[in-house]
Amino acid sequence: MTVRVRFAPSPTGYLHVGNARAALYNFLYARGRDGVFILRGDDTDRARSNDEFRRDILDGLGWLGLDWDEGIEHGGPHEPYYQSRRFDRYREVAAALAAAGSAYHCFATEEQLEAFRAEARAAGRTPAYDGRFRVSDDEARRRLDAGEAAPIRFAVPRPAATTFRDLVREEVTFDHDQVDDFVILRSDGSPTYHLASAVDDVDFEISHVVRGEDLLSSTPKHILIAAAMGAGAPTYAHLPLLMGPDGRKLSKRHGDTSLRAYRLGGYLPEAVVNYLALLGWSPGDDVTIVSMDEMISGFDLADVNKNPAVFDVEKLEWMNGVYIRSLDDDEFVRRARPVVEAHVGRPLTGEEAARLDMMAPHLKERTRLLAEVPGQVGFLLGDVDHDERSWNSVMTKPEAGVAVAAANRVLEGLESWDVDAIEAALRSMLEAEGLSARKGLQPVRVAVTGSSVSPPLFESLEALGREVSLARLAVALDRLDD
RNA sequence: GCCCCCAUCGUCCAGCGGUCUAGGACUCCGCCCUUUCAAGGCGGCAACAGGGAUUCGAAUUCCCUUGGGGGCACCA
Numbered sequence: 001m002t003v004r005v006r007f008a009p010s011p012t013g014y015l016h017v018g019n020a021r022a023a024l025y026n027f028l029y030a031r032g033r034d035g036v037f038i039l040r041g042d043d044t045d046r047a048r049s050n051d052e053f054r055r056d057i058l059d060g061l062g063w064l065g066l067d068w069d070e071g072i073e074h075g076g077p078h079e080p081y082y083q084s085r086r087f088d089r090y091r092e093v094a095a096a097l098a099a100a101g102s103a104y105h106c107f108a109t110e111e112q113l114e115a116f117r118a119e120a121r122a123a124g125r126t127p128a129y130d131g132r133f134r135v136s137d138d139e140a141r142r143r144l145d146a147g148e149a150a151p152i153r154f155a156v157p158r159p160a161a162t163t164f165r166d167l168v169r170e171e172v173t174f175d176h177d178q179v180d181d182f183v184i185l186r187s188d189g190s191p192t193y194h195l196a197s198a199v200d201d202v203d204f205e206i207s208h209v210v211r212g213e214d215l216l217s218s219t220p221k222h223i224l225i226a227a228a229m230g231a232g233a234p235t236y237a238h239l240p241l242l243m244g245p246d247g248r249k250l251s252k253r254h255g256d257t258s259l260r261a262y263r264l265g266g267y268l269p270e271a272v273v274n275y276l277a278l279l280g281w282s283p284g285d286d287v288t289i290v291s292m293d294e295m296i297s298g299f300d301l302a303d304v305n306k307n308p309a310v311f312d313v314e315k316l317e318w319m320n321g322v323y324i325r326s327l328d329d330d331e332f333v334r335r336a337r338p339v340v341e342a343h344v345g346r347p348l349t350g351e352e353a354a355r356l357d358m359m360a361p362h363l364k365e366r367t368r369l370l371a372e373v374p375g376q377v378g379f380l381l382g383d384v385d386h387d388e389r390s391w392n393s394v395m396t397k398p399e400a401g402v403a404v405a406a407a408n409r410v411l412e413g414l415e416s417w418d419v420d421a422i423e424a425a426l427r428s429m430l431e432a433e434g435l436s437a438r439k440g441l442q443p444v445r446v447a448v449t450g451s452s453v454s455p456p457l458f459e460s461l462e463a464l465g466r467e468v469s470l471a472r473l474a475v476a477l478d479r480l481d482d
Numbered sequence: 483g484c485c486c487c488c489a490u491c492g493u494c495c496a497g498c499g500g501u502c503u504a505g506g507a508c509u510c511c512g513c514c515c516u517u518u519c520a521a522g523g524c525g526g527c528a529a530c531a532g533g534g535a536u537u538c539g540a541a542u543u544c545c546c547u548u549g550g551g552g553g554c555a556c557c558a
Contacts, residue, residue, distance in 0.1 A: 010558050045558060106556090117554090126484040126554055151556050169487065178485045178554075186556040193558045217486055217553040238487085241551070245493080249551080275494090278507090282495045286506035305495080307488050308551055315494065315508040325521075366520035376519095394518095426517090441517040453519045 003035025004207045006071070007061075008042040008197065011053035014258035015060040017311065018212065018242040018250060021276040025239060026210045027066045028277070028299040038204060039071035041082040044196045049084070060259040064269050065292070078204045083196045090191035093199050093229060094152045094184050102228035103184060105140045105150040108133035128180035131155060149187040154224060156181050162220035167208070167237035167301040174220045182221055194218060198225035201234050210237045210301065213308075237301040240280050240308045250311050266339060266371030267316070271323040275316045279309040289322060321368035329360040336363070336373045343374035344381060355380040358463040362455045376455060380463060384450035384472055386479070394452050399435055400443040401480045406433050407444045408473040417466045423458045447476030 007023040009015065030037035039061070043049040058073065070076030080086060097103035108129075117127035131153065135143075144150065156179050163173040184195035191199075201209060201222070209222075216238045226233040244254030251257060256265070262272055274290055283290055283298040290298075324332065333356055340356070341347055348356065356363075356377060363376055394400060410429045414421055430440040445457050448469055454460060461469045 012558070042558070048557080110556095113555095121483055121554095124483060128485090128554065153556090166487095172486070174486070180554075183556045188556080190556085192556070197558090213487070213552060215553090215558090218558095238552095240488080243551080247550070278494065280494090284496075286496060288495085288507050305488095309495090310493055312493050312508070318508055321521090362520095368520095390518095423517095430517095437517045445518060449518095451518085455519080457517055 001207055003030055003033045004038060004205055005030050005035060005210055006038040006040050006201070006204065006206050007066075007068070008040040008200075008211075009057050010042045010045060010048075010193075011050065011057060012043075012045055012048040013053055014260050015053075015057045016257055017259050017262070017276065018257075020060060020064065020259045020272075021242065021279060022211055022239055023061060023066055024064065024273060024276050025237075025281075025299070025301070025304070027068075028295050029208065029210060029301055030069075031296045032299050035207075036070055037066075037068045038076070038206070039068040039074070039081065040200060040204070041072055041084070042193065042197060043082055043084045044191055044193055046084055046190075056258075056260055060263065063263050064259075064273055083191075083200065086196070086200070087189075087191060089203070090195050090199055091185060091189060094191070094195060097154070097184070097225075097228050098152055100228070101155065103152050103154045104131075104134055104137075105144060106133070106153045106181070106183070107135050107140065107143060107148070107150050126178045128178055129153075130158065130177070131181040134181075151183045151187045152185040153181040154184050154221070154228070156224060162223055164219060164223060164233070164236060166216070166219075167210075167235060168240075168304045168306060169216070169238055172216070172219075174217065176220070178217070179220050179224075184225070194221045195225065198222040199229070202226050202229050202231040206234045208237060208301070209234045210239065213238045213241050237304070240305060242279065243308045243310045245310060245312070247310065254311070255313065262316075266369035266373075267320050268323045268327075268335070268370075271316065271320040274323070275319050279311065280305045289319070317368050324364050324367050324370070327364060329357070329364070332364045333357055333360050336360075336367075336370050339370045340374050340377060340381075348381070352381050355463040359455055359459065362459050366455070379449040379451070379454065379460070384448070384475075386446065386476075387451045390446050390450070390452035394442045394446045395476070395480060397439070397443070399433075399439050401477070402433055403429075403435060403440045403443040404447050404473055404476050404480065407440075407447075408470065408477065411461070411466075411473070412470060414466070417462065419458045419462045422461050426458070443476075444473070448472045 005026040007026045009019050027037050029035065041054065061068070068074060071081040094103060098105065112133050113129060116129060116132070120127040156176050158176040161173055161175045163171060166172050182194055183192050185191055219236055223233040242250040244250045256262065273292065277290065277295050278288070281299065281304050283294060327335070337348065337353070337356060359377065359380065363373060367373055367376070406429045407426060410425045411422065414425055426441065426444070430437060433440060441457055442452060445454055446452055448464065449460060
């Protein structure tokens with residue numbers, strides 16, 4: 001049997017990192033087994049779904065590199081892949097189930113249902129509606145013909161139970177007195193999630209349903225529907241949920257939960273994929289950095305952890321730094337330059353771009369997020385602003401003036417402006433003035449970069465060029481005189 | 483309240499009856515390197531939730547307790 005998995009997000013919000021991980025696991029499972037990865041739009045909730053969210057999901061998956069074989073925007077044998085366009089099919093199934101006796105029109109009032117649930121709860125039972133207010137088929141027919149609107153509920157067999165084998169949770173059983181006669185078609189003729197999802201899984205020939213644990217207790221409903229349709233249910237795998245640092249379900253109050261926040265925040269998709277993959281799964285050894293290919297060949301749903309994982313941004317950031325450092329210089333620039341340009345609000349000049357190129361190896365070494373780059377390269381663009389804290393802590397020292405003046409003198413006389421020459425000149429300056437590297441070079445750093453914290457000084461001077469460098473030393477000297 | 487699931491360092495994982503005085507990674511703390519900041523190297527702090535049972539032997543199996551998570555809609 002060929003593996004056919006689906007990622008079926010509801011476009012009722014930005015793509016959540018937890019859903020992104022579910023998408024990744026689906027993808028890995030399919031790719032490692034010669035399977036088909038399908039993207040479906042579970043947008044039965046038309047009021048809350050919108051195109052901005054649909055776009056965000058597509059953008060997010062594309063960014064992560066999780067390309068799908070079939071579904072939204074790619075087409076396939078089961079088009080359309082948006083549930084909002086398959087309502088007729090769901091109505092057809094609902095009608096067929098009703099005709100076959102697997103479902104029925106429900107005329108219970110809201111009050112009756114509420115009273116029943118309150119009573120059940122008070123009696124220590126799960127408040128699952130058991131169909132006790134179901135009317136005879138004749139009466140139902142009559143009331144329907146009279147124009148009364150009624151939802152269709154699934155007639156859950158009872159007493160009975162549903163047992164299924166979950167790839168990550170092993171065998172799970174739900175007694176049917178925990179499962180209510182759930183609505184499959186609302187009185188307005190729209191399908192509920194359970195109906196649409198189960199029908200699509202059958203129609204699209206889904207072999208494995210890989211989704212969040214929040215759907216675990218709804219699984220009997222889906223299995224029941226599939227069976228009533230005369231089909232076999234897919235194999236299920238319920239993934240543990242993602243938690244915030246406080247152990248509560250990951251939500252906005254923990255910071256960014258949308259993938260887009262990371263996409264826009266200077267993270268590399270490779271790092272995010274790697275990090276997400278390891279939240280609930282590991283290749284087995286003590287490895288942390290894993291390539292997509294390694295994940296694909298090593299991933300198995302049976303190896304997924306059962307317990308919820310805390311999303312730790314600190315580790316993601318560290319990992320992002322690892323991936324940034326592993327980029328080659330050109331690639332680093334290719335990704336960082338747009339971030340810098342967006343920050344300054346204009347394209348870089350040729351000269352500035354050249355400086356960025358030259359500094360790339362030193363920049364990527366100290367970058368965890370691309371968003372940090374603009375701050376690191378500010379001194380390479382336009383004029384320097386002296387950071388006041390840096391100035392006060394470094395330039396007020398007695399040796400500062402001496403060092404800057406001496407550096408200015410020695411650099412002025414340099415024949416060729418390259419790192420080696422610059423370093424040699426400054427080192428001899430230090431010796432001549434009897435200054436330690438720390439004491440003698442920090443003032444120069446502040447003068448040239450505006451800050452006591454910057455990329456390596458010699459390289460920075462080289463990238464900046466002779467004229468700009470000397471001009472900055474002169475400016476600092478002036479300010480020192482005041 | 484009822485049902486389901488889960489339980490190893492603060493966090494993410496390894497461990498799947500003996501090789502565990504429990505390993506790796508993040509974080510944190512030292513030291514080294516060093517022109518700042520990083521990166522890197524070395525070292526350190528830190529866990530099998532508790533109690534029974536099975537077994538010659540349990541982090542690994544079973545039961546109970548406790549704790550955490552999820553679900554219980556004409557939401558998805």
